[in-house]
Amino acid sequence: MSFWEFTLSYIVSVLALIISIVSIYINKQQHKENLDLNERLAKIQTIQSDQQIYFQEQQNRISQIPYxxxxxxxxxxxxxxxxxxxxxxxxxxxxxxxxxxxxxxxxxxxxxxxxxxxxxxxxxxxxxxxxxxxxxxxxxxxxxxxxxxxxxxxxxxxxxxxxxxxxxxxxxxxxxxxxxxxxxxxxxxxxxxxxxxxxxxxxxxxxxx
The missing domain is CATH 2.60.40.1230 (Gamma-adaptin ear (GAE) domain)
Structure with a gap:
């Protein structure tokens, strides 16, 4: 293998390693963002569920009192x-x-x-x-x-x-x-x-x- 072939092969290997590291970092960031998004969505759903229960309880209470x-x-x-x-x-x-x-x-x-x-x-x-x-x-x-x-x-x-x-x-x-x-x-x-x-x-x- 000539010097230039060895150098080119080395550069390609380094670039592949960099791309692999960047891909891993991006995947980790996307995974973290997805976890954060899912957590926020779960909190929103919990709040909406609590509000629905509260409004239903108040509606039931209102229907049972003079109004x-x-x-x-x-x-x-x-x-x-x-x-x-x-x-x-x-x-x-x-x-x-x-x-x-x-x-x-x-x-x-x-x-x-x-x-x-x-x-x-x-x-x-x-x-x-x-x-x-x-x-x-x-x-x-x-x-x-x-x-x-x-x-x-x-x-x-x-x-x-x-x-x-x-x-x-x-x-x-x-x-x-x-x-x-x-x-x-x-x-x-x-x-x-x-x-x-x-x-x-x-x-x-x-x-x-």
Whole structure:
């Protein structure tokens, strides 16, 4: 074998060794990346599974407690002395009855307007006009009441809160919000009914805050 043939053979062997080392390194890196990816995917699947179980548990719990939805289909009207009357209906869409239902002051407010909070209030205060027509609600039954304020032409967001008990004595509160236009005397359709929040922290079945 000539010198040049030996040199060429040596170079080819070295290149083959380098390529082999690089291939091994790349394979190890890909294997590590695949392990990391699989680990991340497993964590994501675990989180998704836990979230699905949590939401299912909350859905089951909600279906087993009194749960009110806001109904604002009754029209807003004006009295002869220039006041707006805002009729409110709450429907118990849960499968359990609610008792001891009453309005609850918002944010520890005091005064005659303590039961309402108004976004974009423009100096408008809301008061209770007609109080709850009953203090209990069977499943699919409703309670009615109304608020009043001085006549205005603004668009306002009105919030209020109720407190009630289920048949085994657990106490809940629930918050509602609705947009309305004083000028047009109409409610908006995008009103809000929160999930009932159990106030008894010692009760393990009360998982929604």
């Amino acid at each position: 009110f939805c806001l109904d604002v289909t009754k029209p807003i009207y004006t009295t002869t002395d220039g006041q707006l009357i805002l009729p409110i209906t709450l429907i118990n869409v849960g499968i359990q009855s609610a008792t001891s239902i009453h309005l609850k002051p918002i944010n520890d407010k005091t005064g005659l307007d303590c039961f309402t909070d108004t976004l974009y209030d423009m100096g408008v205060k809301h008061y209770v006009h007609e109080y709850l027509d009953k203090y209990f609600a069977l499943p699919q039954s409703s309670i009615c009441f109304s608020f009043l304020c001085d006549e205005h032409k603004n668009k306002l967001k009105l919030s209020f809160k109720i407190e009630f008990s289920d048949l085994i004595g657990r106490i809940y509160e629930q918050t509602f919000s609705v947009l309305y236009c004083g000028k047009e005397k109409i409610y908006a359709q995008n009103h809000f009914s929160s999930i009932p929040r159990c106030l008894d922290k010692r009760d393990g079945t009360c998982g929604v805050d």
